[in-house]
Amino acid sequence: MTTTDASNLTVALGEGLAPAVVTVSGPDRQGVTAAFFRVLAANGIQLLDVEQSQFRGFLSLAAFVGLKPEGLDTLKEGLNETLKGYGQKVTVEIQDVAESSRPRSTHEVVILGNPVSAKAISRIGQTLADYNANIDTIRGIADYPVTGIEMKITVANAAPGGGIPLRKALAELTPELGVDIAIERAGLLRRSKRLICFDCDSTLITGEVIEMLAAHAGKEKEVAEVTERAMRGELDFEHSLRERVKTLAGLDASVIDEVAKDIKLTPGARTTIRTLKRLGYKAAVVSGGFIQVLEDLAKDLDLDYVRANTLEIVDGKLTGRVLGKVVDRAAKAQFLREFAADSGLEMHQTVAVGDGANDIDMISAAGLGVAFNAKPALREIADTSVNSPFLDEVLHMLGITRAEIDAAEEEEGTLRRVPLEQRV
Structure with a gap:
């Protein structure tokens, strides 16, 4: 005291x-x-x-x-x-x-996994003690699709940046323990977030749109190889995108509608966006993919902002070119700033979720950057990582409990709990 x-x-x-x-x-x-x-x-x-x-x-x-x-x-x-x-x-x-003082917690730690073992909590608790952090309270926040535990803690050095060594130590436990661990400063700043921006391919949706289009041209293997190299940060994104789009030249534009119909949302995506919209969040998607494929999806999910590349179409055929400036990693971060400004928000009120090197600038610019089943280049700079296939882990990282989600879903008649292997 x-x-x-x-x-x-x-x-x-x-x-x-x-x-x-x-x-x-x-x-x-x-x-x-x-x-x-x-x-x-x-x-x-x-x-x-x-x-x-x-x-x-x-x-x-x-x-x-x-x-x-x-x-x-x-x-x-x-x-x-x-x-x-x-x-x-x-x-x-x-x-x-x-x-006799009630602890004023400086940070909140969320542990998510399937399962979360006593060993995991023991190792995390010891790591907190090693860095002079005290656990003030613990509560369960989720039982589906993962188990979620939230700890309010007090870090000895509560000044901005003081928790960085602890954050790194906790991140190193993730592969060992098989759980996701997020740590954020407690208080009003955590609750002030009001804009979430998703990458699209392999984040908001399960596949890569360019590869789905390439399958119609019989070029999926060549395109997949270039995509993987670009996501690892080995190739300039704009150059790799233009090379991949060239393989689509001559395809009938109707393939765009066919691919759009085949898009599958990442498990938990609809619940995540619906829940955050209920809380007053603005939701956005910024994609290195193509606007023609995403327009209907954006309407279905009631997204507030959508930015993506535009495929050139002439006489009903794809030309193998994109129009205008390519949505690369710098553009993604700039769009996030524009969305925040348009919504009257500060950058610390934003959340960004992505999976590849093309998301690095956006993740770095956001108030909370989440790497979703991401490549190493992105995990290294993200605030936290999700390593399960369930996008609604992001909700729990924001302090939203499964009970709160289920209560809202039940009230609106949208509550569904399906076996995890069938979850979509």
């Missing part, structure tokens, strides 16, 4: 009162809370803080109070006598003012 915290508590406490913590735990039964406060009221107790939780039928109730030291035994006796019929265990302990 800081000197200011201690002095504030001294002012808050009534004259002659000492700080104490009262806890009640046991089966969650109707009337426990009412009986608890009835006893406190009868003993003239001052309330300073209260917290109650229910965990799978087990109740935990705690109050930070001001009481007269000479009334301690009377309070204990009253609580024990009143609550024993409810099967509750009671403790009352006088505390030193300097030890």
Whole structure:
């Protein structure tokens, strides 16, 4: 507790009162809370803080109070006598003012996996301790399609940038433990995000549109090889795109509609966008693919912004060229800035999700950059990574629980829980 915290508590406490913590735990039964406060009221107790939780039928109730030291035994006796019929265990302990602060968590850590083992939490907890970070609270936030655990922590060096060494240490645990770990600063900044921007191919959708088009030209192998090299950052994106598009020359423009019909959303994409739109987010897609393929998808998902390349069509045929400036990595970042400005947002209020080297600038510019099943070049610079096939992990990284998602989906009649192997 800081000197200011201690002095504030001294002012808050009534004259002659000492700080104490009262806890009640046991089966969650109707009337426990009412009986608890009835006893406190009868003993003239001052309330300073209260917290109650229910965990799978087990109740935990705690109050930070001001009481007269000479009334301690009377309070204990009253609580024990009143609550024993409810099967509750009671403790009352006088505390030193300097030890009585509620933690002001500096960061939040989200662990996502299928499964999340006790070993994983143990290793993460030890790593936090090694970097002088204290775990303040833990709660479960998801049970489908992955298990999600959220920790509020206090980092010793809470200044901007102070948590970078811890972030790197946690990132190194991901491949060892088989879980995704995200860490963000706690507080209003985390809750202020209001714009999310997705890459399209292999992020918002499961395939690569250029490869789907190339399949109609019998050039899928050649195109796939160039795509992979570009995504690894080995080739300039614009040069590689133009080379791939050349293979499409002469195709009938009707293939665009055929490919658009075959597009498959990444599992969880629709839930993610629908949930964030409910919360007032703007949603965008910026793609190195082609606008003609994405237009209907953007309307279906109610996206606010869509930017992609334009295939040249002459006399109903693809010419093998793109029109205008290519949407490369620099353009993606610039579009993100334009979307934020148009929405009246600061860049720290944005989230970007992508999978390849072409997304590096956009991911770096965003307030939260998420690498989704990404190539190493992108994972190295992203704030956090998703290594499962489920895009709705992003929701949990933003602190949105599965219970909140399901409640909204149920209210609107869109709730679906399908076996994971069938999830689309």
